[in-house]
Amino acid sequence: MVTEGKDRYANIIPIAELDSAEKRIHPFPVYNRLRQTTPVRYDETRSCWDVFRYDDVHAVLKDPAAFSSRRALAVREKETILTMDPPRHNQMRSLVNKAFTPKVVNDLGPRIAAITDELLDSVLSQGRMDIVHDFAVPLPVIVIAELLGVPPEDRHLFKEWSDVLVKGPEQNTDEEFRQVIDEKIKATDELTAYFTKIISQRRTETAEDLISILLRSEIEGQKLSDEEVISFSILLLAAGNETTTNLITNGVRRLTEDPQLQQRLSQTPEDIPAFIEEVLRYYPPVQAIGRVATRDIEIGGQRIKAGDQVVSWVASANRDETKFDNPDQFILERKPNSHLSFGFGIHFCLGAPLARLEGQIAIRKMMERMKEIQLQSGIQLTPIPSPFVYGVKEFPVSFRT
Numbered sequence: 001m002v003t004e005g006k007d008r009y010a011n012i013i014p015i016a017e018l019d020s021a022e023k024r025i026h027p028f029p030v031y032n033r034l035r036q037t038t039p040v041r042y043d044e045t046r047s048c049w050d051v052f053r054y055d056d057v058h059a060v061l062k063d064p065a066a067f068s069s070r071r072a073l074a075v076r077e078k079e080t081i082l083t084m085d086p087p088r089h090n091q092m093r094s095l096v097n098k099a100f101t102p103k104v105v106n107d108l109g110p111r112i113a114a115i116t117d118e119l120l121d122s123v124l125s126q127g128r129m130d131i132v133h134d135f136a137v138p139l140p141v142i143v144i145a146e147l148l149g150v151p152p153e154d155r156h157l158f159k160e161w162s163d164v165l166v167k168g169p170e171q172n173t174d175e176e177f178r179q180v181i182d183e184k185i186k187a188t189d190e191l192t193a194y195f196t197k198i199i200s201q202r203r204t205e206t207a208e209d210l211i212s213i214l215l216r217s218e219i220e221g222q223k224l225s226d227e228e229v230i231s232f233s234i235l236l237l238a239a240g241n242e243t244t245t246n247l248i249t250n251g252v253r254r255l256t257e258d259p260q261l262q263q264r265l266s267q268t269p270e271d272i273p274a275f276i277e278e279v280l281r282y283y284p285p286v287q288a289i290g291r292v293a294t295r296d297i298e299i300g301g302q303r304i305k306a307g308d309q310v311v312s313w314v315a316s317a318n319r320d321e322t323k324f325d326n327p328d329q330f331i332l333e334r335k336p337n338s339h340l341s342f343g344f345g346i347h348f349c350l351g352a353p354l355a356r357l358e359g360q361i362a363i364r365k366m367m368e369r370m371k372e373i374q375l376q377s378g379i380q381l382t383p384i385p386s387p388f389v390y391g392v393k394e395f396p397v398s399f400r401t
């Protein structure tokens with residue numbers, strides 16, 4: 001049973017304005033309204049500030065001295081680069097950067113393409129598939145499992161754990177809230193036990209997977225502890241899987257909304273990287289990013305106090321009319337496309353090159369092998385139960401080959 005107060009979990013409580021499945025599938029008019037009426041506001045229910053305008057979100061993310069990432073950790077949550085400030089953040093980040101160089105990521109291209117083909121092979125003859133279950137979930141999970149060097153047979157466990165880690169209460173009753181927290185504690189304990197076993201094996205073998213590389217790495221002459229490697233591995237699972245799954249699904253959702261776009265991408269695959277960038281802006285897999293003010297500071301004319309929690313809505317910033325022309329239109333040619341979907345500044349997503357590559361390959365292979373992809377008729381989209389990750393539970397499509 002959890003005794004800690006809800007304030008440790010402010011970031012997982014949904015905002016009251018998104019109070020129906022319909023609004024969580026189409027939250028953008030709500031963000032537009034909040035951006036006009038209360039661009040920076042204090043939400044008493046969640047005990048935090050919400051920031052909705054591009055310039056304000058940008059100002060928060062670019063200033064780690066005033067807006068710290070060191071939030072109160074959830075029960076059993078371990079410190080990772082995501083929750084560190086400089087100078088410790090710089091040290092850890094430069095170390096893990098070595099494992100995520102553009103070369104490491106680009107070398108994964110052929111393997112990602114092969115996994116993508118295998119996943120499509122098994123469903124193509126049926127003329128229908130669930131994009132989420134058959135494609136967008138397994139692809140990033142298999143890639144990260146191979147990268148970390150863990151057995152691919154364990155991937156169903158990965159999926160269950162990462163679902164729980166990004167989950168939030170749907171109704172936000174005290175009982176449901178406690179239940180979600182208990183699930184999170186259980187998943188974190190299981191993940192810790194899982195990686196503890198893997199790491200003790202890797203300590204005695206020399207391999208070239210990411211975990212082995214991290215175990216050998218040093219910061220200023222000091223090796224990473226087992227605990228640090230475990231928490232980083234858990235972060236990669238949590239940060240990398242759900243997000244990339246939703247990038248792919250949100251991309252396919254967009255293609256089913258615009259058959260002409262589908263035709264265009266199959267004729268000019270060189271437009272696919274621009275398509276992925278616009279999907280990231282238009283349907284961002286991560287809607288909001290949390291920080292804590294380190295001192296009294298003014299944002300958008302509001303006085304934020306030291307210690308206050310601040311939630312920056314990148315999904316709203318990406319639709320800010322002062323930054324993007326016709327923000328509610330999906331424009332493939334948009335240039336520059338300075339969306340904030342991977343964050344900004346020192347915590348900019350470490351996995352962005354990998355996520356982009358997976359998204360691009362997934363869509364390229366679909367465009368090569370499938371035609372006239374359509375959402376099956378009569379389907380009501382259901383949002384995934386997370387207040388900050390944006391996507392749908394299922395996306396069943398039909399298509400021609």
Ligand code: HEM
Pocket residue numbers: 069081082083093144235236239240241243244247284285286289290340341342343344346347348349350351352354355
């Ligand atoms: C950080 C989004 C995929 C690993 C972030 C942040 C965002 C983000 C918004 C910044 C958080 C903050 O400022 O507090 C996304 C999206 C993805 C994606 C939208 C997919 C479309 C991945 C993948 C990996 C990954 C595939 C790794 C395999 C990380 C890590 C951080 C991070 C380690 C922490 C970086 C730091 O604190 O310095 N991601 N991510 N992400 N992401 Fe991603």
